[in-house]
Amino acid sequence: MVSLLRRLCLLALAIALPLHAGDLTVDLGHGAKTYTTAQLLARSDARDVTIPDDVAFKRAMRYRAVPLKALLEGVSPDDTLQFVASDGFAAQIPAALIVRAHGSEAWLAIEDPTHPWPMLAEIKGDAGPFYVVWTNPAAMKIGPEQWPFQLASIRRQPPVAERFPAIQPDPALKAGDPVVRGLAVFERTCFACHTLNGQGDAKLGPDLNIPHSPTEYLREDLFRAYIRDPQSLRRWPQARMPGFDRKALTDQDMDDLLAYLRHMAGRKAKP
Incomplete structure (x- = not known):
């Protein structure tokens, strides 16, 4: 019952969210989809995820997040995924790391505009509205470049x-x-x-x-x-x-x- 009430509240929040709430475009080759902050926060698979040693914030962080592979339906482990941030960062991540995880798991962290994340000290900016984080990254040797923040789009691409x-x-x-x-x-x-x-x-x-x-x-x-x-x-x-x-x-x-x-x-x- 509490979970249902929370989802209803988040859905109602969509109209009231501040203008800086974001949109994420996911294009896997069969029609682009756009997910809003409110839609992602209201998903039934959203969870509170703790990252003990966060790459961007250099400390432990707790996020509301959804499993990234849940947004990548139809992706093959052989695919390459391009993660583009609003600042021009463009990471190429093998889809196998996400859809065939062995020990590590990728999550899409979603910044709630009513409870914004801290500013990033190194770039004096915001990591939101979306940020790819990993639980137990050492298990699959996930590097710092595979934690894109300020995420704007995810696209399936031909091999590099x-x-x-x-x-x-x-x-x-x-x-x-x-x-x-x-x-x-x-x-x-x-x-x-x-x-x-x-x-x-x-x-x-x-x-x-x-x-x-x-x-x-x-x-x-x-x-x-x-x-x-x-x-x-x-x-x-x-x-x-x-x-x-x-x-x-x-x-x-x-x-x-x-x-x-x-x-x-x-x-x-x-x-």
């Missing part, structure tokens, strides 16, 4: 290699080559904010190969320090790039990423 051929290394390289492994690291950690050879959907950071790769103007030790802590190289209060600790990016990942960027410096696309 098909959409963006200019980011691919020499096809003659074998699967276990450090450069090939580095491409996977780049897609997971860098591609959400940066383009390469002019290709990609992100609009937050500069291109990482045109006109120059960072491997062409940064010493290796400075590059490594910058990835771990961007403020250690250049202090800038408005900087948006996060640091990647060894849980998010291992030393082996770093080696592979450097191998990939050095390799791509010799495969620049023409302007």
Whole structure:
């Protein structure tokens, strides 16, 4: 009875919600759907979810959220999903991580306009209206770039290699080559904010190969320090790039990423 009353109250709240309540567009290739804040808060599968170590807020957080896979009906584990934020962040997340979860679970956290979330210290802004959070992320090695906030849309996309051929290394390289492994690291950690050879959907950071790769103007030790802590190289209060600790990016990942960027410096696309 309490649950029913809560749902009825949330439905009634739709008319009264402030103007900053958001809309989320989900396009899986068979007609786009738009979900409003009020609709999502009123869903019967909405739950209170506790995140002990939240990526964006750097502390424990509690959210009203719905299981993300419940919004992805018809998605195949082989699909790639693009999560686009209002600030230009564009994460490519394999659908298998969401629909075939083994230990981790993705949730869509919904900001209630009557109880807004705190401001984010690093960007001095709001993480809402929607934010992808994960319970037990370590179980599937979910990285910080797979926690998109300020979420505006989710779209099913063709494979990254098909959409963006200019980011691919020499096809003659074998699967276990450090450069090939580095491409996977780049897609997971860098591609959400940066383009390469002019290709990609992100609009937050500069291109990482045109006109120059960072491997062409940064010493290796400075590059490594910058990835771990961007403020250690250049202090800038408005900087948006996060640091990647060894849980998010291992030393082996770093080696592979450097191998990939050095390799791509010799495969620049023409302007």
